[in-house]
Amino acid sequence: MGFARTSAVALTGVEGVVVEVQADLEPGIAAFSLVGLADKSLSESRDRVRAAVINSGAEWPQKKLTVGLSPASVPKCGSGFDLAVACSVLAASERIDPRSVAELLMIGELGLDGLVRPVRGVLPAVLAAAGAGYRRVVVPEQTVPEASLVPEVAVLGVRSLRQLIAVLAGEPVPDEPAPGEPGGPPALTVPGWEGPPVAGQYWMPPQELRPDLAEVSGQRLARRALEVAAAGRHHLLMKGAPGAGKTMLAERLPGILPPLTRREALEVTAVHSVGGALPPGRPLIERPPYCAPHHSASMAALVGGGTGVPRPGAVSLAHHGVLFLDEAAEMNGQILDALRQPLESGHVVVARSAGVVRMPARVLLVLAANPCPCGRHGSASADCECVPSAVRRYRARLSGPLLDRVDLRVTVEPVGRAELVGAAGGGESSETVAARVLAARERAAARFADTPWTVNADVPGHELRTRWAPRPGALGRAEQDMDRGLLTARGLDRVLRVAWTVADLAGHDRPTAQDVDAALELRTGVRRGAGVAGSLP
Numbered sequence: 001m002g003f004a005r006t007s008a009v010a011l012t013g014v015e016g017v018v019v020e021v022q023a024d025l026e027p028g029i030a031a032f033s034l035v036g037l038a039d040k041s042l043s044e045s046r047d048r049v050r051a052a053v054i055n056s057g058a059e060w061p062q063k064k065l066t067v068g069l070s071p072a073s074v075p076k077c078g079s080g081f082d083l084a085v086a087c088s089v090l091a092a093s094e095r096i097d098p099r100s101v102a103e104l105l106m107i108g109e110l111g112l113d114g115l116v117r118p119v120r121g122v123l124p125a126v127l128a129a130a131g132a133g134y135r136r137v138v139v140p141e142q143t144v145p146e147a148s149l150v151p152e153v154a155v156l157g158v159r160s161l162r163q164l165i166a167v168l169a170g171e172p173v174p175d176e177p178a179p180g181e182p183g184g185p186p187a188l189t190v191p192g193w194e195g196p197p198v199a200g201q202y203w204m205p206p207q208e209l210r211p212d213l214a215e216v217s218g219q220r221l222a223r224r225a226l227e228v229a230a231a232g233r234h235h236l237l238m239k240g241a242p243g244a245g246k247t248m249l250a251e252r253l254p255g256i257l258p259p260l261t262r263r264e265a266l267e268v269t270a271v272h273s274v275g276g277a278l279p280p281g282r283p284l285i286e287r288p289p290y291c292a293p294h295h296s297a298s299m300a301a302l303v304g305g306g307t308g309v310p311r312p313g314a315v316s317l318a319h320h321g322v323l324f325l326d327e328a329a330e331m332n333g334q335i336l337d338a339l340r341q342p343l344e345s346g347h348v349v350v351a352r353s354a355g356v357v358r359m360p361a362r363v364l365l366v367l368a369a370n371p372c373p374c375g376r377h378g379s380a381s382a383d384c385e386c387v388p389s390a391v392r393r394y395r396a397r398l399s400g401p402l403l404d405r406v407d408l409r410v411t412v413e414p415v416g417r418a419e420l421v422g423a424a425g426g427g428e429s430s431e432t433v434a435a436r437v438l439a440a441r442e443r444a445a446a447r448f449a450d451t452p453w454t455v456n457a458d459v460p461g462h463e464l465r466t467r468w469a470p471r472p473g474a475l476g477r478a479e480q481d482m483d484r485g486l487l488t489a490r491g492l493d494r495v496l497r498v499a500w501t502v503a504d505l506a507g508h509d510r511p512t513a514q515d516v517d518a519a520l521e522l523r524t525g526v527r528r529g530a531g532v533a534g535s536l537p
Contacts, residue, residue, distance in 0.1 A: 002061075004091030004098035007105040007134065008084035009125035010069075010076045013310065013350075013357035014270050016121070016128025018105070020070045021081065023088035028064035034085075036069025039077040039309075048079070048110050049086045056114035056162040061093040075355050077309050079109035080119040083138065086110060086161055087168070096168040105129045106138045107147075114161040116140045123283075124270040126150045138164060141178070145283035146273060149266065210255045214429040215248075218419035222249055225410045225522055227433050230256045231440040232456040232501030234494075235343065235365040235405060237328075237398075240412030242375040246368040249412070250292075250324045253366060255430040257288040257321070258438045264320045267360060271319050275312040289321035295330040303338050303348050304359055310350040315342050316359040328367040329397045336402055339365065343405045346458075367406065369398065379414075407457070407494045408522045440504035456500045461493025470499060470511035477528055478516055486524065495519045 002025040009016040019036075032046045053060050067085055069076055084106040091098040107125050109117040122143040127150055129137055136154045139147045144157035158164045159176050166173045213223065222238060226249055229236045238246040260268060268285045272278045279285070293301055293314040300306050304313035315323055325331065342348050346362035371377040372391045377384040386394070403409070445454050447468065453459045459468075478495050481487045487495065498519035499511035508515060517528035 002092040002094060002098075004088050004101065006084050006088045006091070006101040007129075008069075008081045009105065009107060009121075009128050010074050011078070011080075011121045011124060011274060011309075012075070012355060013359045014121075014124050014274050014312070014316075015358070016125045017071075017074050018128060018132040018134070019074065019076060019081070021084040021088045022068045022070065023085070023092040024066045024068070025061055025092045026064045026066070030062045031064050033066045034069075035066065036072045037075050038069060038081075039075070041079055042076055042081055045079060045082050045085055045110075048112060049082055049089065051112040052082070052110040052114045052161050053086055053090065055112065056160065056165060058090060058095050058165060059093070061089065065089065065092075075309065078119060079117075080107050080121070080125070082110035083108035083116060083161070083164070087164065090165065096165060100168045103134070104136055104138055105134045107143075108138070108140045108158075110161060116158050116160055116164075118142045120276050121270075121274040122146045123149060123266070123273045126153060126155075127266070127270065129153065146269070146278070149269070149284055210430070211248075211252045212255065212430045213252045213427060213433055216245060216252065216427060218415045218427075219245055219249065219412060220427070222410050222412050223427055223433075225408045226253055227256065227437060227505065228498060228501050228522060229253065229364060229366070229408055230433075230437045231505055232407075232444070232497060233364050234407035234457050234498055234501065235367075236408040236410070237367045237369070237403065237406045238410055238412050239369055239371055241379055241414055242370060244412040244414045246412050247324075247326055250322070250326070250366045250368060251290070252430060253322050253324075253364070254288050254290045256434040256437050257364075258434070258441050260286055260288060260320055268320050271312050271316050271360060275317055277317060289318055290324065291318035291321065292324040292326060295325070295327040297331075297335070299332075299335050299338060302335055303342065303361075304350050304357070305352070309355065310352055310357045310359075312359050313348070315339060315361040315363055316348060318363045319360045320362060321364070322366060323363040324366045324368070326368045327370070329369040329394055331397070333397050333399060336397070337399055340402055340405060365406070367398070371395075404488055404490055405494075407498050409525060410522065411525060436505060440501065443504045443507075444500070456497045456504070459497060459500075461490070461496065464493065464496045464500065468500070468510075470496065470516065471513070474499070474511055474513045474516045476513065478520055481520065481524070491523070495523055498522060 005020055005022045008019050008021050010019045034043055034046055050060055087101045087106060090096050091101050107122055109119050111117055118140040122139055123146050126137055126147045130150050130153050138156045138158060141157035141159050144155055147155045163173050225236060228234060230253060240246055265284055265286050268289060272285060291314045302313050303315055304310050342361040348359045348361045350357045372384055372386045373394050374385050376382040377391055444456055448454060478492055482492050499516045502515040502518045503511040520528050
């Protein structure tokens with residue numbers, strides 16, 4: 001008779017639950033039972049663990065073996081429990097001291113040859129372990145940089161079960177070639193997301209390769225809208241003919257966003273670790289992510305989901321970054337409307353039979369759309385071939401409730417020959433604009449000190465109307481638009497948020513009537529007073 005316990009982590013979305021892995025050996029016919037609400041891949045660990053133990057030179061116990069995963073009510077999935085199951089069995093059979101594994105938390109998949117393979121979600125798993133009071137964790141060697149991001153936790157990286165047994169038993173540790181080295185096994189990587197693919201849509205180039213706003217010719221209004229969106233994290237819709245530069249502008253938006261704070265970087269890295277989209281060699285994501293799914297993406301690809309336990313979608317992979325939906329009018333209307341709740345709350349709640357998962361989704365949404373199916377409606381240089389009913393149906397794909405959550409709506413006009421080839425066609429660089437955006441963010445952060453908010457887009461409208469009211473009479477035109485039915489109550493609140501961002505960029509202590517006029521122009525497209533050009537530096 002033998003008993004031993006160690007610990008692992010079960011992930012539900014990007015949150016982890018510490019699981020106690022218990023192994024019990026009893027006299028009887030040799031059998032291996034795994035209990036505790038395990039899914040198919042975890043149930044198959046019985047065969048993987050047995051082969052890995054034998055191929056690592058250890059003896060498999062020829063007794064009745066029961067491995068329990070507690071708490072039994074928490075669904076458990078994936079192969080990340082293999083290492084903990086193997087060590088609990090070896091401790092129960094007294095190959096290693098049970099006390100040596102009792103205070104450890106282990107994460108890793110085992111190959112049949114005993115090699116320890118990397119798994120998704122190491123960072124959120126170690127964060128959960130640290131929150132539960134664990135100070136020592138064992139992970140695959142390839143994921144040590146990711147696990148080491150969590151402070152006050154000692155991380156041991158192992159290449160094989162044989163090495164871990166030697167460490168725990170106090171024996172000489174065998175020197176094994178690293179994956180990819182001559183004589184060693186092939187390099188092992190975490191496979192990509194197995195749902196609708198996101199690889200190639202997720203993009204964070206190095207600083208020296210990041211597109212620059214100076215490359216954009218003309219588009220003064222669209223550039224101003226981009227700056228306001230970055231400063232206050234306001235959602236943006238760009239409408240215009242094909243080739244006007246909508247995608248070019250959106251790709252340069254991450255370059256003017258401020259770097260992520262340490263807390264934000266850990267949140268973003270945790271999401272990408274769970275989604276299998278963590279960039280190789282970059283354990284910590286420090287720049288805002290940029291995610292641009294294809295317009296044919298499914299509901300699961302955009303908001304998260306899939307079979308079994310839901311996984312992060314594009315809206316979560318773009319957390320604290322930019323979610324760009326090009327050709328938005330070509331997307332399924334129901335899929336677009338699924339973004340309405342995440343845009344308000346900053347998170348996604350996906351309910352499945354296997355459980356309910358809550359994933360972060362605080363994004364800056366950028367939509368780009370053509371004016372009609374042919375793209376030439378309203379163009380002075382080409383005739384539109386679409387019938388009026390086709391134009392109406394095309395525009396109706398972007399529903400009113402979704403557009404009501406979009407603060408900035410600008411028309412991107414085609415660039416003229418003089419702007420494109422002339423010396424005066426280029427504008428300010430991303431570095432110059434980013435400096436103004438950072439200064440505006442710092443003003444907002446100072447104003448919202450000791451509150452849960454950091455940017456203007458997050459502040460409830462009631463707080464802005466009462467606690468941080470604009471200058472007297474500044475909302476005159478906005479109130480008139482509301483009386484005429486041109487603005488909803490939510491629309492008025494969003495205009496006020498944009499006005500605060502315009503004021504922060506201009507260095508005003510409170511929004512003026514000119515700042516509110518600029519916010520109205522950016523939302524309705526109708527110029528008020530001096531317009532956007534006169535309200536920004």
